[in-house]
Amino acid sequence: MSAAEQLKAAPRSLPDGQGAWAQTARTAAEARLTAMGLPGRRDEYWKYTNPTTLTDVEAPAAEAFKSDETPVFGDIDALRVVFKDGVFDAEASDELAGEGLEIARLADAATADIHWAKDLYGVLETNGQTPVDRPLAAANTAYATDGVLIHASAKVSKPVLIVYLHEAATSDAILHHVVKVEEGAELTLIENGPAAARFNNCLEVDVADTAAFHHVRAQGRDHDRRAATHIFARLGTESRFKSFTLTVNGVLTRNECIIELTGDDAAAHVAGAAVGDGDFHHDDTIFITHDAVNCESRQVFKNVLRNGATGVFQGKILVKAGAQKTDGYQISQALLLDGDSQFLAKPELEIYADDVACSHGSTSGAIDEDALFYLRSRGVPETEAQNLLVLAFLGEALEEIENEDLAAELLTRLEAWFSRRSS
Amino acid sequence: MLEIKNLHVQLEEEDKQILKGVDLTVGAGQVHAIMGPNGSGKSTLSYVLSGKDGYEVTDGTATLDDVDVLDMDPEERAAAGLFLAFQYPVEIPGVGNMTFLRTAVNSQRKARGQDEMSAGDFLKLVREKAKSLKIDADMLKRPVNVGFSGGEKKRNEILQMAMLEPKMCILDETDSGLDVDAMKLVAEGVNALRSEGRSFLVITHYQRLLDHIKPDVVHIMANGRIIKSGGPELALEVENNGYADLLAEVA
Numbered sequence A: 001m002s003a004a005e006q007l008k009a010a011p012r013s014l015p016d017g018q019g020a021w022a023q024t025a026r027t028a029a030e031a032r033l034t035a036m037g038l039p040g041r042r043d044e045y046w047k048y049t050n051p052t053t054l055t056d057v058e059a060p061a062a063e064a065f066k067s068d069e070t071p072v073f074g075d076i077d078a079l080r081v082v083f084k085d086g087v088f089d090a091e092a093s094d095e096l097a098g099e100g101l102e103i104a105r106l107a108d109a110a111t112a113d114i115h116w117a118k119d120l121y122g123v124l125e126t127n128g129q130t131p132v133d134r135p136l137a138a139a140n141t142a143y144a145t146d147g148v149l150i151h152a153s154a155k156v157s158k159p160v161l162i163v164y165l166h167e168a169a170t171s172d173a174i175l176h177h178v179v180k181v182e183e184g185a186e187l188t189l190i191e192n193g194p195a196a197a198r199f200n201n202c203l204e205v206d207v208a209d210t211a212a213f214h215h216v217r218a219q220g221r222d223h224d225r226r227a228a229t230h231i232f233a234r235l236g237t238e239s240r241f242k243s244f245t246l247t248v249n250g251v252l253t254r255n256e257c258i259i260e261l262t263g264d265d266a267a268a269h270v271a272g273a274a275v276g277d278g279d280f281h282h283d284d285t286i287f288i289t290h291d292a293v294n295c296e297s298r299q300v301f302k303n304v305l306r307n308g309a310t311g312v313f314q315g316k317i318l319v320k321a322g323a324q325k326t327d328g329y330q331i332s333q334a335l336l337l338d339g340d341s342q343f344l345a346k347p348e349l350e351i352y353a354d355d356v357a358c359s360h361g362s363t364s365g366a367i368d369e370d371a372l373f374y375l376r377s378r379g380v381p382e383t384e385a386q387n388l389l390v391l392a393f394l395g396e397a398l399e400e401i402e403n404e405d406l407a408a409e410l411l412t413r414l415e416a417w418f419s420r421r422s423s
Numbered sequence B: 001m002l003e004i005k006n007l008h009v010q011l012e013e014e015d016k017q018i019l020k021g022v023d024l025t026v027g028a029g030q031v032h033a034i035m036g037p038n039g040s041g042k043s044t045l046s047y048v049l050s051g052k053d054g055y056e057v058t059d060g061t062a063t064l065d066d067v068d069v070l071d072m073d074p075e076e077r078a079a080a081g082l083f084l085a086f087q088y089p090v091e092i093p094g095v096g097n098m099t100f101l102r103t104a105v106n107s108q109r110k111a112r113g114q115d116e117m118s119a120g121d122f123l124k125l126v127r128e129k130a131k132s133l134k135i136d137a138d139m140l141k142r143p144v145n146v147g148f149s150g151g152e153k154k155r156n157e158i159l160q161m162a163m164l165e166p167k168m169c170i171l172d173e174t175d176s177g178l179d180v181d182a183m184k185l186v187a188e189g190v191n192a193l194r195s196e197g198r199s200f201l202v203i204t205h206y207q208r209l210l211d212h213i214k215p216d217v218v219h220i221m222a223n224g225r226i227i228k229s230g231g232p233e234l235a236l237e238v239e240n241n242g243y244a245d246l247l248a249e250v251a
Helices: A003-009 A020-036 A123-127 A135-143 A369-377 A382-398 A404-422 B042-050 B074-079 B097-111 B119-132 B137-141 B150-164 B180-193 B208-212 B233-241 B244-250
Strands: A079-084 A101-105 A148-152 A160-165 A172-181 A186-192 A198-207 A212-218 A226-235 A240-248 A252-261 A267-277 A281-290 A296-306 A310-319 A327-336 A342-351 A357-365 B002-011 B017-026 B031-035 B055-064 B082-085 B092-096 B168-172 B199-203 B217-222 B225-230
Touching (some): A123 A135, A123 A226, A281 A296, A296 A310, A296 A342, A327 A382, A369 A382, B017 B042, B017 B055, B017 B225, B042 B055, B042 B082, B042 B168, B082 B150, B092 B097, B097 B119, B097 B137, B119 B180, B217 B244, B225 B233, B233 B244
Parallel strands (some): A148 A172, A186 A212, A240 A267, A310 A342, B168 B199
Antiparallel strands (some): B217 B225
């Protein structure tokens, strides 16, 4: 079935009862999607990742991962918003209110005639559709059933934590969040969980002048889950943006992050650590556009792959004419724990300014045998020594997390998961 | 303590015999030195004893307190009390020196059926040992050997030795790349560890290290064998006359 046929065969319907602003945004998104068609393997941007199971009419089944351990970030003091298989869980969620925060559900706000999110919903996504089509993001804007709209007008000390629970074996969730961080304001957003058997997530973030946005995400450990996630961010003058994603397990994950630095002296850091085994397929696709002077961007991505797992990195830095004094850095590295695993990297630089410093690097290799022997010669058992080296390898990505408590939480989890797997 | 009999070793990857029948017995509390020209098999002996990959033992035995070590994994040998101070200590980015030391100490205790050392006790001990080796807090915090000078790396080896309290210490050219002061410091660290129940095998090119770490026995190794053994005076003889006379004597 061609993509166009597939679209016709299984048209999702736009949600009912939408207010004017949402109706407009959704209709426009659906038109964009129809024009683009669904992604296929012939698309250059899907060369290394097969999107078929992301676009199939039915979501392939995925059993929820059962664990009796405390959920990740379970002990963090945060404002919790809980979705189960993509459906808002009011009972498990906190009251949607906080100091310096205006927060609402998309499902509620979309029925209103007007909402502040109108200036951003689908807008940053649309901007991010050039020069590369991202049909799954357009589909998200059109059909998202819910999400969280967060407006931060001050330095918000308590993070907002979106918890994605997964129970139903064939759940298919589409959520869309919008974040607006006002001038001088600061917000930390945490996401945790698999969300559904198949998850399409979109996060649009507008970081105003001198504002700061920190984002930390852990994608859940269900073995068969699939996810296509999108972050579209726009950064104002002297603003700060940091995003880190931990991916452990999942049969297919495509994380796209599209950032536009539009104000001078802004900084954007995107990092990820992915750990996979067997039929694990993980794809980080990053596009950072420098369109202002003296901005900094960093991409730090680390993959640990074993038993035939696949990692993909497509990272681009585009420096527009006039974006002088740009400082761009990009590193993608894979640790291949056996000969069956593979890492496919496509680093790209496209530079139209003449006074910039951009560097990129990509490596994939086996574990350092000398270091392994050194540790073992001191009495550290082989698996434990290997775990130490793997954690050390992931360290550079974890260091990108601004909040030390959150970084420590993820490191502790990784240690525990590794040592359990080894025992 | 350490007993090596007729040890034959070849490289796994190529058919090249490196050790051609090494016989060596180090008694408890003794310090033995091995000297010899480049390529005589000194470092290979230290690697084979500590369990590095890439070598194949084709004949002979090596026992530590009558237990065969050649069949053990490197970590088991360490827990049994064997320690190799590396000629080139390995840099491990991302692993803190403290974490490394604590993991090593507790792994060995666990392997011996002992309780893990508490964080407080460990910290106290490591500070005390580090101080005598002039290792500052910063060196303990940094990733293992990363950015360390040659002297710092060697001192870090001795610190590990002091923390792990092995029975049998093998020092592979610990003096290489050290200036006189650094060598003294390292030698003092080693001497502080000398005891009745602990033996040393010191591999070196130069006699000067043996001025600081006084050996009981000196062996000369050449072409994969120990060709002569004697007292400390043997090291002086080498220093003065080189290996040529000794090699001629054997031939």
